[in-house]
Structures are given as C-alpha cells and as structure tokens.
Amino acid sequence: MAFFSHQVCRGFSSSAVRNVVIKHVTIIGGGQMGAGIAQVAASTGHSVTLVDTNEDILKKAVKGIEGNLKRVVKKKFADKPEAGEEFIQKALQNVSTSTDAGSVVRDSDLVLEAIVENLKIKQDLFGGLDKLAPAHTIFASNTSSLPITDIASSTNRLDRFGGLHFFNPVPVMKLVEVIATSATSQETFDSLLNFSKKLGKTSVSCKDTPGFIVNRLLLPYIMEVIRMYERGDGSKEDIDIAMKLGCGYPMGPFELADYVGLDTVKFIMDGWSAANPDNPVFAQSELLTKLVAEGKLGKKTGEGFYKYK
Ligand SMILES: CCCCCCCCCCCCC[C@H](O)CC(=O)SCCNC(=O)CCNC(=O)[C@H](O)C(C)(C)COP(=O)(O)OP(=O)(O)OC[C@H]1O[C@@H](n2cnc3c(N)ncnc32)[C@H](O)[C@@H]1OP(=O)(O)O
Numbered sequence: 001m002a003f004f005s006h007q008v009c010r011g012f013s014s015s016a017v018r019n020v021v022i023k024h025v026t027i028i029g030g031g032q033m034g035a036g037i038a039q040v041a042a043s044t045g046h047s048v049t050l051v052d053t054n055e056d057i058l059k060k061a062v063k064g065i066e067g068n069l070k071r072v073v074k075k076k077f078a079d080k081p082e083a084g085e086e087f088i089q090k091a092l093q094n095v096s097t098s099t100d101a102g103s104v105v106r107d108s109d110l111v112l113e114a115i116v117e118n119l120k121i122k123q124d125l126f127g128g129l130d131k132l133a134p135a136h137t138i139f140a141s142n143t144s145s146l147p148i149t150d151i152a153s154s155t156n157r158l159d160r161f162g163g164l165h166f167f168n169p170v171p172v173m174k175l176v177e178v179i180a181t182s183a184t185s186q187e188t189f190d191s192l193l194n195f196s197k198k199l200g201k202t203s204v205s206c207k208d209t210p211g212f213i214v215n216r217l218l219l220p221y222i223m224e225v226i227r228m229y230e231r232g233d234g235s236k237e238d239i240d241i242a243m244k245l246g247c248g249y250p251m252g253p254f255e256l257a258d259y260v261g262l263d264t265v266k267f268i269m270d271g272w273s274a275a276n277p278d279n280p281v282f283a284q285s286e287l288l289t290k291l292v293a294e295g296k297l298g299k300k301t302g303e304g305f306y307k308y309k
C-alpha cells in the first residue's frame with residue numbers, strides 16, 4: 001500500500017479512516033533523544049511518561065528537559081517572563097517518569113522507544129509490551145538505522161507499528177521521518193503524521209529502507225570522512241571547518257559524531273558494514289572502534305574525537 005504523507009488516503013474516505021488521537025505517550029529511553037522527544041511532546045500539551053532503567057538517569061533527563069525549556073523560553077517569551085515560567089511549569093507537569101514500562105503502557109496511545117541501537121533489545125522490549133499495551137496503542141521506534149519491520153516482528157501489532165525518526169537536538173531540528181512498513185495500516189500512518197504535526201515538526205514519508213532518507217545519504221558521507229581522515233588527507237579540524245564553510249553545515253562531521261554519540265554512530269556503522277560486507281566504504285573503522293572501546297563516546301562522556309571538559 002502506498003502511503004501519502006499529505007494527500008487524501010487512496011481508497012479511503014476521511015470518515016472511513018479513524019485515526020488514533022495520540023494524547024498520552026510513553027517514551028522509553030531517557031537519553032539524548034528520548035528526553036528531547038519528551039520535552040517537545042510535553043510542551044505541546046501531550047502527557048508523557050518517560051521510562052528508563054534507573055532513577056538517576058530519569059532525574060538527569062528531567063533536569064535536562066527543564067534546562068532546555070529555559071533555553072526555549074529565553075527566545076519564545078523574551079519579554080514575558082511570567083508567561084515563560086508558566087510555559088515551563090505546564091510542560092514539566094506533563095512529564096512523569098517510571099522505571100517499569102510494563103506498568104505505564106496501559107494508558108498509552110503511543111509507545112515510542114529511543115533506547116540503545118540494538119535490534120534484539122528493541123525486539124525484546126516491544127515483544128514484552130505487546131502483551132500489556134491496549135489494542136489501540138501504536139508502537140514506534142526512533143531507530144537511526146534498524147529496519148522497522150525487524151523491530152516490529154516481535155509483536156502481534158504489525159499494523160499498528162511504524163517509525164518516528166527524530167533528529168538531534170529534537171527541540172531544534174524540525175524534521176521527523178515517518179516510516180511505514182508494508183504492514184503499517186493507513187490509520188496508524190496518519191496518526192503518526194498528525195502527532196508529528198502537533199509537535200510542530202515537519203514530516204517526510206519514508207519507506208522502511210536502510211537509513212530511511214537522511215541517514216541513507218548521511219552514512220556514505222560519514223564513511224568517506226573516516227577514510228579521508230585515516231588516509232591522512234586532512235585533520236579532523238580542517239575537515240570540520242571545510243564542511244561548515246564549504247557546505248554550510250552547522251557542524252562538521254567529527255563535531256557531529258561527538259554530538260550524536262560515538263556508541264550510536266558505531267552501532268549504526270556496524271549495521272551498515274554487516275549489510276554491505278563487500279563494500280569497502282562501509283568497512284568498520286579501527287579508529288571509531290578504539291574510541292568506543294576506551295569509553296570516549298563524545299560530548300556525553302567529555303571526550304570523543306575532541307575533548308569537552
Ligand atoms: C566517525 C567520524 C565520522 C562522522 C560521523 C557523523 C555522525 C553521523 C552518523 C549518523 C548518525 C545518525 C543520527 C540520527 O539518526 C540522525 C541525526 O540526528 S543526524 C544529526 C542531525 N543534527 C544536526 O546535524 C545538528 C547540527 N548542529 C546544529 O544544528 C547546531 O550546532 C546546534 C546543535 C543546534 C547547536 O547550535 P549552536 O549555534 O552551535 O549552539 P547553541 O547552543 O547556541 O544553540 C543554538 C540555538 O539552539 C538552541 N538549542 C540548542 N540545543 C537546544 C536544545 N537541546 N533544546 C533547546 N534549544 C536548544 C539554543 O538555545 C540556541 O538558541 P538561540 O539562543 O541561539 O536562539
């Protein structure tokens with residue numbers, strides 16, 4: 001079935017396609033992306049439950065959300081401080097946290113995961129929640145690179161499963177890639193599009209192909225960056241400067257890698273290497289492997305390609 005992001009569904013009258021109105025969202029994974037998605041969903045009137053494995057991570061996530069809301073308010077309510085404070089408090093009141101996903105999905109219209117980029121862990125998570133979430137609940141993944149079809153395969157709600165691929169940092173980046181598998185129902189797809197719109201995002205429609213749209217184009221670029229650096233054709237500083245000034249990118253590739261997280265970058269690249277074993281462009285990078293093995297994951301650990309402390 002072809003999916004049309006902004007056209008009337010082919011073969012459906014609007015009355016026939018009943019969208020699930022997404023009001024309560026459970027977001028699993030309170031890291032960079034999950035916390036950012038929670039911030040945007042909460043500040044656009046959705047009730048959000050943010051789930052992670054322990055309370056310390058959740059406390060840090062909520063503190064980060066509050067800090068980033070202050071950055072938003074500094075611009076949005078520059079001359080109305082009281083209104084700004086009210087905006088922050090209302091958004092924070094929309095956020096609750098839990099370390100037990102199973103106990104909170106009962107009230108969810110959407111369960112969105114932003115956990116570690118590992119297929120089996122994502123499958124196990126959704127496989128368990130499939131038995132606990134209501135029949136109408138939509139499941140979605142924020143994965144950068146894994147097939148949504150494969151993630152969904154551990155559930156019995158293939159028609160109510162899609163992808164919502166946000167970009168980092170979520171409060172700033174306008175784009176969301178909305179991904180339909182061959183089994184995603186039109187109703188589910190439309191609900192995900194409507195949810196993205198209510199978040200204030202601009203969505204594009206994607207098929208469940210490797211890297212969807214952006215990463216399909218970004219990864220080969222990234223892999224060439226690594227080869228160039230390993231050949232000694234340029235320093236990481238000069239490569240970053242060149243791409244910022246030469247292509248107008250806000251960040252150079254090494255800055256971006258440190259920003260995204262080298263663990264996530266490695267998970268993604270290892271997946272591409274495994275899927276393209278004969279393509280030298282996607283061969284694993286010894287440099288990236290070494291940095292991750294040393295725990296140098298970029299901004300989130302204080303050192304990656306660059307030092308941040
Ligand atoms: C191994 C070597 C090879 C390289 C590998 C490269 C990695 C890529 C691999 C693929 C990974 C895929 C990951 C994922 O699937 C897809 C993605 O998400 S790709 C990443 C997309 N994002 C980007 O490209 C980000 C580019 N950078 C920027 O847009 C900006 O640099 C920035 C991050 C917005 C920061 O802007 P700056 O001007 O530099 O700094 P400021 O701090 O002043 O921020 C500007 C402006 O934005 C507001 N702001 C910033 N962050 C937040 C936040 N988290 N919440 C709220 N507001 C925020 C800030 O207040 C500023 O506002 P202003 O006051 O200036 O109006």
Ligand SMILES: NC(=O)c1ccc[n+]([C@@H]2O[C@H](COP(=O)([O-])OP(=O)(O)OC[C@H]3O[C@@H](n4cnc5c(N)ncnc54)[C@H](O)[C@@H]3O)[C@@H](O)[C@H]2O)c1
Pocket residue numbers: 028029030031032033034051052053057113114115116117118121125142143144145165166167168259260261264
């Ligand atoms: N970092 C980016 O720029 C970016 C952008 C778009 C999409 N993504 C994707 O989003 C996902 C998360 O990326 P991130 O950068 O936020 O990672 P992160 O490491 O910052 O956060 C992941 C969080 O998930 C938690 N977690 C792991 N397993 C869990 C489980 N079973 N149950 C509950 N919580 C669990 C971890 O404790 C951690 O807090 C990945 O799939 C990644 O590919 C990342």
